[in-house]
Amino acid sequence: MVSPLKMNCADFFKYSAAGEILATDKFDKKDAAKTTIEKLALNISKLQNMRRMAIEAVLLGIDELTEIEIQQLVQGYEQLDPNGQYTPFGAAIAYFLKNYFCNS
Secondary structure (H helix, E strand, C coil), X not given: CCCCCCCCHHHHEEXXXXXXXXXCCCHHHHHHHHHHHHHCCCCCHHHHHHHXXXXXXXXXXXXXXXXXXHHHHHHHHCCCXXXXXXXXXXXXXXXXXXXXXXXX
């Protein structure tokens, strides 16, 4: 299992635009990711739909942003808010932006 308290927790997962959470391709992290996804039922339809809607909401104005602005957006989703919370589905949004809209 992957603990959400692990500093590199996000490195264990990847996401699709459809909202599906997938295990990373990294050999040393893949089994733990698969187990976590299965045991915590992270791919039930409701969660997939919520992830997809969160990703789509961010993409609405993405074409108007520069790459630097997109990178700043990614950083915002990877940080805690003033209440000490992460944005819901922020890891999925950040993953999607980094992998599909950032060149670096």
